[in-house]
Amino acid sequence: MISQFFVLSQRGDNIVFRDYLYKARLKRLVIVTTDRGEVAKGSAEIFFRKVKFWKEDGQEEAPPVFVGITLLKNNVDGVNYFHVKVVGLLFVATTRVNVSPSLVLELLQRIARVIKDYLGVLSEDSLRKNFVLVYELLDEVIDFGYMQTTSTEVLKSYIFNEPIVVDAARLQPLGPAAIFMQGTKRMPGTAITKSVVANEPGGRKREEIFVDIIEKISVTFSSSGYILTSEIDGTIQMKSYLTGNPEIRLALNEDLSIGRGGESANDCRSSYGSGAVILDDCNFHESVRLDSFDMDRTLALVPPDGEFPVMNYRMTQEFKPPFHINCLIEEAGHLKAEVILKVRAEFPSNITANTVVLEMPLPKYTTRASFELEPGVTGQRTDFKGANKKLEWDLEKFVGGVEHTLRAKLTFSQELHANIIKEAGPVSMTFTIPMYNVSRLQVKYLQIAKKSSSYNPYRWVRYVTQANSYVARI
Numbered sequence: 001m002i003s004q005f006f007v008l009s010q011r012g013d014n015i016v017f018r019d020y021l022y023k024a025r026l027k028r029l030v031i032v033t034t035d036r037g038e039v040a041k042g043s044a045e046i047f048f049r050k051v052k053f054w055k056e057d058g059q060e061e062a063p064p065v066f067v068g069i070t071l072l073k074n075n076v077d078g079v080n081y082f083h084v085k086v087v088g089l090l091f092v093a094t095t096r097v098n099v100s101p102s103l104v105l106e107l108l109q110r111i112a113r114v115i116k117d118y119l120g121v122l123s124e125d126s127l128r129k130n131f132v133l134v135y136e137l138l139d140e141v142i143d144f145g146y147m148q149t150t151s152t153e154v155l156k157s158y159i160f161n162e163p164i165v166v167d168a169a170r171l172q173p174l175g176p177a178a179i180f181m182q183g184t185k186r187m188p189g190t191a192i193t194k195s196v197v198a199n200e201p202g203g204r205k206r207e208e209i210f211v212d213i214i215e216k217i218s219v220t221f222s223s224s225g226y227i228l229t230s231e232i233d234g235t236i237q238m239k240s241y242l243t244g245n246p247e248i249r250l251a252l253n254e255d256l257s258i259g260r261g262g263e264s265a266n267d268c269r270s271s272y273g274s275g276a277v278i279l280d281d282c283n284f285h286e287s288v289r290l291d292s293f294d295m296d297r298t299l300a301l302v303p304p305d306g307e308f309p310v311m312n313y314r315m316t317q318e319f320k321p322p323f324h325i326n327c328l329i330e331e332a333g334h335l336k337a338e339v340i341l342k343v344r345a346e347f348p349s350n351i352t353a354n355t356v357v358l359e360m361p362l363p364k365y366t367t368r369a370s371f372e373l374e375p376g377v378t379g380q381r382t383d384f385k386g387a388n389k390k391l392e393w394d395l396e397k398f399v400g401g402v403e404h405t406l407r408a409k410l411t412f413s414q415e416l417h418a419n420i421i422k423e424a425g426p427v428s429m430t431f432t433i434p435m436y437n438v439s440r441l442q443v444k445y446l447q448i449a450k451k452s453s454s455y456n457p458y459r460w461v462r463y464v465t466q467a468n469s470y471v472a473r474i
Contacts, residue, residue, distance in 0.1 A: 002146075004044075004094040066081055117152045117195070119195060129164040133163055151304065151306075152196060152305045156197065156305065194241065196306050209248070209303070211446060212463075215233070217233075217438055220469075220471050223473045223474055232439050233312075234314070236443075237310070242457055248449070249298055249299070249300050249445075252443065256277045256441070283312050284299070287304060288301045319439065322436070323353075323398075323429060326341075327340070328340045331420055336412070337409075337410045343404050354432050355431065357394050358393040360428075365414050367413045369384035372407040374405055382408075425472075428469075430470070446459045
């Protein structure tokens with residue numbers, strides 16, 4: 001049971017929405033609804049301050065679930081705060097009832113997805129312009145604190161407001177979908193910002209469907225460069241703009257093997273054989289039919305409206321990591337040390353990674369760091385975070401097959417009491433690689449049931465690899 005639900009911006013220069021009123025006094029975008037009166041009215045401000053200045057247990061960011069203290073009717077009561085971050089917005093739920101955290105966090109993710117389906121794009125500007133529509137959606141999704149439905153298709157029967165379109169050209173790319181390519185042809189600029197209920201200019205609807213294979217990888221390297229742990233969490237996402245909901249057949253690798261000796265595809269375990277791609281386990285959306293999956297690895301479904309996961313999968317089979325990290329740190333005189341950080345891209349040269357960031361905790365007595373990059377390089381930035389003693393290295397683009405090196409000279413305020421290697425590291429890395437996937441899982445074809453001989457909708461199949469936890473020990 002949810003007591004309150006609200007949305008805040010992580011930035012501090014926006015208007016607040018609260019109970020259908022504009023209040024310029026506060027400086028964050030807030031939508032408050034489902035207020036049962038069990039939590040103090042100032043809980044949104046309390047939450048924001050708690051998250052912004054979170055310093056408990058030495059953590060830099062507040063966890064998704066925590067207990068705050070609010071003043072309600074002259075009594076001090078513990079309030080459970082649940083929140084998720086989506087493209088710079090905080091979706092928050094509060095309650096004083098003992099509920100399942102995973103249930104509430106999943107609900108918040110689904111609310112964000114439903115709002116994005118109807119608005120086309122999820123941003124502060126789109127929320128401001130579509131304030132009434134968002135309230136209408138939330139009134140149907142949550143009724144007096146209880147969840148009703150999060151199905152975009154079901155909600156169509158109850159939602160009557162039309163979305164106000166936000167100019168996509170003003171938006172910064174906030175996710176992997178904004179940088180997908182198909183060969184040398186870039187998909188239409190409005191493809192990822194369309195509402196499921198809005199039509200094209202002239203009243204016509206563009207017939208198209210998007211399939212995204214998104215993989216988040218977790219790798220831990222030893223100090224000598226060997227892989228200690230590796231795992232892939234993947235999902236096949238689909239978003240359909242096809243009228244009439246025709247049947248779709250999605251074919252995967254024929255040599256795909258799931259599990260190790262199971263009996264049926266319905267529980268994601270098959271005796272299909274040991275193929276080149278071996279998934280540990282998976283699950284499918286309720287609309288997917290697995291009649292021929294064991295024979296030819298084909299999924300049949302009638303896609304519902306909105307964005308939804310066709311298939312989620314996990315893989316721990318050995319794979320070649322996209323980046324190899326090598327880090328060396330050693331003392332270089334009295335109260336000085338030197339760090340040499342090398343990163344090599346192990347993917348083909350026709351692939352380029354974006355938004356690559358490396359971070360490395362430094363000894364707590366570090367007072368200064370000077371950096372030396374390779375001569376002639378562009379699009380790289382280095383920084384020393386004095387507050388939390390971290391080295392940060394940003395690379396806008398990272399071409400496959402290339403190696404980059406960073407040298408950092410450190411200055412300490414006093415002698416280290418332990419081995420310098422124990423005081424520093426590990427190195428963590430984040431990145432996004434469009435049109436590349438590590439597992440080699442492929443969509444072989446996407447077949448759409450034809451209504452007529454001239455019916456030929458656009459099909460977009462896109463791949464992306466992202467870092468979930470990419471760590472190298474030193």
